[in-house]
Amino acid sequence: MFLLLLFLSSLLVVYGTSVCPCETPELCRQIREERDFEVYVFDVGGKTWKSYNWSMVTTVAAFGKYDAELMCYAHSKGARVVLKGDLPLSYIVDQANRTAWITEKVNLAKSQFMDGINIDIEQAVETGSPEYYALTNLVKETTEAFHKEIPGSQVSFDVAWSPKCVDKRCYDYVTIAESCDLLFVMSYDEQSQIPGDCIAMANAPLHQTLKAYEDYLDLKIDPKKLVMGVPWYGYDYPCVNLSQEGICYIDKVPFRGAPCSDAAGQQKPYEWIMAQLSSSSSGRQWDDQQQAPYFYYKDETGQVHQVWYDDPQSICPKADFVKAIGLRGIGMWNGNILDYSDDPVAKQQTSRMWNALLGC
Template sequence: MLRFALVLSSVLLVCRSAVCPCERPELCQQIREEADFEVFVFDVGGKTWKSYNWSMVTTVATFGKYDAELMCYAHSKGARVVLKGDIPLHYIVDEHNRTAWITEKVNLAKSQFMDGINLDIEQAVDKDSTEYYALTDLVTETTEAFHREIPGSQVSFDVAWSPNCIDKRCYDYVTIAESCDLLFVMSYDEQSQIMGDCIADANAPLSQTLNGYDQFLGLKIDPKKLVMGVPWYGYDYPCLNFSQEGVCSVKEVPFRGAPCSDAAGTQKQYKWIMKQVNSSMSGRLWDDKQKAPYFNYKDQKGQIHQVWYDDPQSICPKAEAVKSKGLRGIGMWNGNILDYSDEPVARQQTMLMWNALLGC
């Protein structure tokens, strides 16, 4: 039985090393060069990646089905392609489970000619719990294994917009940042815990967003470990009440200790938003306090909705802050949700969103 297992293992290793899906074998070599400025793209599947601005992209985190064509093309442009990594934390409290999971991911990355892994573990964790320490160990051990087995590989870890136990994610941010190559800061869903009035508000208000980075930097985390994530989507909130001042009261949907949350709304892609705003009752409006666009519309039943989103005007000052604070780079959730059709207005809107990542 042991002999069979060793033979099978050898066959698998041969297969992994033999089957390069790219037209040119050198495109299966992992990317080792580190970009001076990171543009980190989450891709959720399909073929819209063919329309990305590849002059900017440095890393693609694949959250959809494995696409060998994407890997080959990204490598031809000098961009990394990394796996998604997620695991229930209670499972990896056991050291042996943790090691097995890491080994599995390293082998998968090798077999798919990938360049690292993005750890997207957004689970609630209590400070100093067993899960708290297991998560820190997971990041450290994953980084060590990937760097050892795939030289030059990248290990990133996704964090909320602030390190202050947002969504009860009380992690050891300092040690995690030291352990991995970069933190992708999800500067969106900032209404996931609404402690005040249950009203519709900006997904990523500017001052709150930038305050989050000041908090990370206040922990003495190296700014070159931080990538700013911006939203290419918005929230559509059905209004329970719509005041004369244009305030939209929303349904109470609790989330991790907060009485209200953005779960009262529905996430909408930028391409939907750009079409809907044109037929809205208000047209595009601008909130100067939150530095964010929004609009109001009525659905077929006559109910008023308020939609908050980000566009080049709201993204540009964030991108400028990336430069002024000396951060590692910028990225978005997610690359697929712009309108990549040949329609002239859509092409212009899409180009402006990509360009906004580099500032104004």
């Protein structure tokens, strides 16, 4: 009994106030090793992470409820698990609030044996506003605190698919990139602002997606700071009108100054899309201009829907681009939404989606 108490007290010294929940204490040690190539996974909860391709995964951003089992398993594979960090920007204009938030997150990461934090703000910011400077300072101060308190930890920041004030997110991208370890570029939801006709389009058209990386690099941001995020989901658009050419006109749903947006549709996971495709009226179609697949189906009321999504054929050239220009890596939103069942067709589809992250 004495030896057991001595062992537990030693753990408290090593790991602070929390007792390691893993089978061996070594699995609670934060991951410090840097990988040459990141495969960055967002996990939103549940246990589907058990079916991830762990031979590829380097970082998991835990956006669901804290799962000690996930942390232990990821560490056993040499992969990081990082916290989610978000809060109202109006709150952090005050330096004291900012410091308190950072201290809270560092302590939480320590108590949960996490390896860093992913800052996911996505709020509208005007250039030169108090929020603009507060956000920049938040990233810098968070990175400094995590690196000091958890040596080798990773601080990442999520940015829009383009640095050109998309969704009115006019951030100081250059300084933020210099301050943190990496930027996760959300190369999806690229129809969040539709300035022209309200029509359904690809979630992440190839040429538009790749051009935006040129815009990031034109800012002299180090390519090794950029991780490309690809979508493992699509959009289901009810067509208000369907032209003879197959153009799906959608409801006018404004967003942050644009008259139309992808909010006229519904986000659908890849698992749902594959099931719906098998019973669609059109079968899989391919758009050469946007380099993306789509299909049509009719709902129970007879209304025509157009579904745009990404699959291995549309993801592969993006992954090839990542390697060709030397980006830090690739990732997805999100890891949970493939079909991880034992169905043979589903297993093949899921395997191909994971493999597509490494290119054609």
